[in-house]
Amino acid sequence: MASMEPIDLTYRTMVSELAQRSLDDAFASDFSIVGRFVAVPVKGRRFWYFDEPQGGPVQKRRYVGPADDPEIASRVETFKHLKSDARARRKLVSTLVREAYLPQPDQMTGAIVQALADAGLFRLRGVLVGTTAFQCYSALLGLRLPEAAMQTGDTDFAQFHSISAAIDDSLPPMLEVLRTVDVTFREVPHQMDGRSTTAYVARSGFKVEFLTPNTGSDDHEGKPAAMPALGGASAVPLRFLDFLILEPVRAILLHRFGVPLLVPAPERYAVHKMIVAARRRAAGDATAKSHKDLRQAAILFEAMAEVRRHADLAIAWSEAWSRGTAWSDALRQSLMAYDARTRDLIRDTLASGFEALGEPFGPYASAFPTLASL
Incomplete structure (x- = not known):
């Protein structure tokens, strides 16, 4: 993008x-x-x-x-x-x-x-x-x-x-x-x-x-x-x-x-769209609606990085991740659906956000697959 x-x-x-x-x-x-x-x-x-x-x-x-x-x-x-x-x-x-x-x-x-x-x-x-x-x-x-x-x-x-x-x-x-x-x-x-x-x-x-x-x-x-x-x-x-x-x-x-x-707060909209996109694919609706969800989420991640609102995204991501395996698994699945550039954008944005909050990014880093694992 x-x-x-x-x-x-x-x-x-x-x-x-x-x-x-x-x-x-x-x-x-x-x-x-x-x-x-x-x-x-x-x-x-x-x-x-x-x-x-x-x-x-x-x-x-x-x-x-x-x-x-x-x-x-x-x-x-x-x-x-x-x-x-x-x-x-x-x-x-x-x-x-x-x-x-x-x-x-x-x-x-x-x-x-x-x-x-x-x-x-x-x-x-x-x-x-x-x-x-x-x-x-x-x-x-x-x-x-x-x-x-x-x-x-x-x-x-x-x-x-x-x-x-x-x-x-x-x-x-x-x-x-x-x-x-x-x-x-x-x-x-x-x-x-x-x-x-x-x-x-x-x-x-x-x-x-x-x-x-x-x-x-x-x-x-x-x-x-x-x-x-x-x-x-x-x-x-x-x-x-x-x-x-x-x-x-x-x-x-x-x-x-x-x-x-x-x-909705834009950071919540972005994270929620990633969760919903994964749920749609799990339910067999993996076409236009799921693609639109992922696209809107990626756009908001990039937009909020542009306006230096990394920390807001990090807080929303952390909250969703902590709500249980259904939530964290959905976020992982949507990350896998993105290309490498978009995954890197989301990873770097979140890493900057957690750094601004004074919190470690490490607990979430495993969600981002390396090229070798793909």
Whole structure:
């Protein structure tokens, strides 16, 4: 892979400004000016909720986020002073796409993510995953990533079941939200439980699916999980997903006025893709999807090396490796699927990361086969 071209500082500054303005506007739009924020203790932590009068003594309480999130805390303090600036944000998006050549989602994908953002999905700690999330990493890392502009015919979102069950808030009915974008969306009854819906599809074939980590018994694998916060939608429980969506990061999707959202941390995305690629091959799906997984992982390893984030990758690698043989074996198998140059890139990046952390790389070195062993 050729060295990646950095985005000019002027455009990186625009990205930061757009992200800030979009988040400000989304926050202001979410809550009525007549309501008030309250901090509620839950299991030893404090969380912001918003109480909105409904007439008389009745109030509607909505989840906002952790009280220890500095960005949320700042917006709570300045809530009444936030103003929308849609025209300026639209111009920033246009400039970043036309002049900085940053990737922009297709119209359908962008509209779906926007509709779910407006409905409150990311406020309720939902996370955008998959190729659409990958598109956000160019702006996030300040590099033009190859293949970031690839289009997709579906969009996936994930949420921890524990969060969905605990926050005492919910999106509007999911089908209604999706039909604000395309009236042909319909529910797809789950194969194992026709009473549950984890996916929705439009007449064009565009698919929206909801996922949740499976950290329990294998009996849960494939069975839909009820998600109280997702407007009636259930989610497909998946292994390894908890690693991917733990501690997501804020990003911006370059659609219309800019859509503020949550995506997996890029280092977790890279390591997770290597694990998923190996699992696909083990299940007999070793073609296009597995190749795409490996390609995206390699691109992110190179990108994060370019921006000197070796240590972040080392931490993610170490965490995944320590979770058991299924995880470490999957990483080994994906390393074997790469060419020598890509394996060397990953090895050198991780070695630099562990050195920066003051930790030995030795325990992981055996995963990288020598030419003699191939």
